[in-house]
Amino acid sequence: MDYAKEIVRLKKEKNAVILAHYYTRGEVQEVADFIGDSLALSEKAAATDASIIVFAGVYFMAETAKILSPDKKVLIPDPEADCSLAASCRAEDFAAFKAKYPGYKVVAYVNTTAEVKALTDICCTSSNALQVVRSIPASEGVIFAPDRNFGRYIQSMTGRENMVLWDGACHVHEEFSLERILDLKKEYPQAKVVAHPECKAPVLAVSDFVGSTAAILDFCGRDESKEYIVVTESGILHQMIKSYPEKQFIPAPPIDSTCGCNDCAYMKLVTLEKIYHCLRDETPVVEISEEIRTKAFGSIRAMLDLSK
Ligand code: 13P
Numbered sequence: 001m002d003y004a005k006e007i008v009r010l011k012k013e014k015n016a017v018i019l020a021h022y023y024t025r026g027e028v029q030e031v032a033d034f035i036g037d038s039l040a041l042s043e044k045a046a047a048t049d050a051s052i053i054v055f056a057g058v059y060f061m062a063e064t065a066k067i068l069s070p071d072k073k074v075l076i077p078d079p080e081a082d083c084s085l086a087a088s089c090r091a092e093d094f095a096a097f098k099a100k101y102p103g104y105k106v107v108a109y110v111n112t113t114a115e116v117k118a119l120t121d122i123c124c125t126s127s128n129a130l131q132v133v134r135s136i137p138a139s140e141g142v143i144f145a146p147d148r149n150f151g152r153y154i155q156s157m158t159g160r161e162n163m164v165l166w167d168g169a170c171h172v173h174e175e176f177s178l179e180r181i182l183d184l185k186k187e188y189p190q191a192k193v194v195a196h197p198e199c200k201a202p203v204l205a206v207s208d209f210v211g212s213t214a215a216i217l218d219f220c221g222r223d224e225s226k227e228y229i230v231v232t233e234s235g236i237l238h239q240m241i242k243s244y245p246e247k248q249f250i251p252a253p254p255i256d257s258t259c260g261c262n263d264c265a266y267m268k269l270v271t272l273e274k275i276y277h278c279l280r281d282e283t284p285v286v287e288i289s290e291e292i293r294t295k296a297f298g299s300i301r302a303m304l305d306l307s308k
């Protein structure tokens with residue numbers, strides 16, 4: 001069966017929209033109505049007038065769409081598509097952690113469950129975390145969760161000392177090898193290193209640009225270099241090559257290149273076949289209790305209001 005063709009037909013028939021993250025497979029990005037980073041996808045989910053949202057991405061992203069659009073049917077092609085960061089931070093453990101720091105403002109990366117968002121004052125994504133943390137008066141303590149590498153990066157950029165970090169990490173970004181990036185820099189001396197802030201500090205220290213997936217793509221477009229060493233998940237290469245065919249993109253390998261760690265195991269669960277079945281049968285559906293949804297909504301709304 002030509003899944004791509006059938007998906008296009010079903011989308012029209014059902015007034016559905018497909019939102020895809022840059023880390024999904026190339027063929028999945030090709031059937032999407034909108035491709036973006038976490039922030040842009042949240043904004044799109046809040047604004048769409050489609051009846052059905054198919055979220056080609058990981059679970060927390062589809063859940064965020066449901067939090068923002070409770071009246072819409074939100075479908076997830078594979079509900080097993082988790083995220084190492086969201087999985088590292090269970091709500092009951094996080095509530096106990098939060099209780100140790102009374103009065104601290106809770107900033108949680110969007111890569112969290114709805115239950116953790118419900119315990120959060122303001123969400124952030126890799127696009128706006130610096131802005132979010134800077135919006136909190138310096139006199140107030142901040143709890144940042146769940147990514148310790150990103151948290152340390154924000155601390156280094158803001159000089160903020162009264163900030164405590166949840167001890168989570170992403171299985172993709174933690175695995176990039178500094179040694180192998182330095183070898184690539186020798187091999188491609190003209191190349192610029194572009195990295196996601198979930199990478200470890202020594203990797204970020206040798207990077208020419210650090211930013212969200214959308215910010216990295218944007219940088220590669222406006223920068224004058226011709227070669228880039230890409231230190232983030234491999235799915236982004238699809239848009240890089242498509243948008244800037246005259247440039248060369250060299251994916252950075254993980255510590256053990258046989259483990260294929262620069263692929264997000266969860267994002268790669270989303271296939272055209274699963275999207276087709278999910279649109280045809282209108283399942284699996286993302287559901288959240290109204291109590292959790294309303295609380296979680298407050299923290300996402302606070303973030304979106306800040307970026308207006
Ligand atoms: P972005 O918000 O930069 O798209 O990142 C999402 C993510 O999951 C990074 O690993």
Ligand code: SF4
Nearest residue numbers: 083084085170172264
């Ligand atoms: Fe989560 Fe890492 Fe995959 Fe992003 S790349 S969705 S942070 S596991």
